[in-house]
């Protein structure tokens with residue numbers, strides 16, 4: 539079970555790069571609930587599930603809901619490096635966070651957005667950090683690629699990139715062979731995966747084992763805090779939309795981005811192997827496919843830890859536990 543007792547030493551310093559997005563929102567709220575384990579230095583947003591304007595506004599709303607309105611939120615790139623932008627509003631709704639009736643009211647009460655670009659925030663925060671920082675990547679990798687291109691020296695300040703995306707066994711979720719976070723900006727994924735940074739990939743092979751079941755919804759629904767109520771609403775909407783729009787059965791919607799936070803909190807509930815991961819960028823047929831060499835057949839060097847197995851009940855328990863923490867006290871640092 540995931541508790542802060544699994545975590546020793548100072549909190550892991552992280553920047554969350556994301557595109558909220560229902561599952562991003564759940565992931566952010568999980569991270570904010572665990573300040574003893576995770577020190578969220580900032581949240582950077584990118585065009586992904588919805589436009590960069592919406593994802594940035596959504597991130598600010600989520601930080602305010604999570605009782606951490608002072609966490610810096612910075613809006614990032616508005617389109618992929620090369621490819622035409624294709625969003626995932628079919629899954630997340632026009633705003634990226636449809637199903638939250640208070641969304642518009644919450645958005646209108648936000649303070650003015652910072653003028654600093656996410657890429658500059660990443661560069662500035664990394665450059666001035668006394669210790670290397672972990673990048674929690676829950677979205678297309680455009681901002682991270684841009685930061686590495688604009689200021690390659692920041693690589694020395696990145697402890698690890700933990701990226702949700704890619705698949706081998708699971709195929710894809712937006713094409714027969716590609717997952718959204720890679721296909722949306724395959725060239726950025728190539729830049730980051732090829733960068734030589736310490737990289738952990740929480741693949742769809744793993745996250746697709748973590749299902750938003752009726753039982754999970756009931757457990758979340760039993761929690762009393764306003765934050766848990768929002769979490770319940772987000773998960774319920776996300777589940778229902780897939781059922782309505784895509785005919786998924788109730789037990790098929792997967793909880794993707796929160797797996798990254800669960801991983802940072804307790805790595806022992808995940809399994810993977812060192813591998814070479816390469817992104818297909820030259821073929822329209824396989825664009826965005828992650829080609830994963832687990833058995834050293836390609837002769838290419840290991841460049842990632844490829845996570846493809848997870849103790850799903852443990853991840854779901856960690857999510858419920860994190861949201862449960864909003865009951866007991868105000869989390870404000």
Ligand code: BDR
Pocket residue numbers: 557559560561562587626629676677702703711717718719794795
């Ligand atoms: C990923 O794509 C997005 O739609 C989700 O937020 C998640 O980051 C899953 O493939």
Ligand code: CA
Pocket residue numbers: 556557558559561562586587676677795
């Ligand atoms: Ca996401």
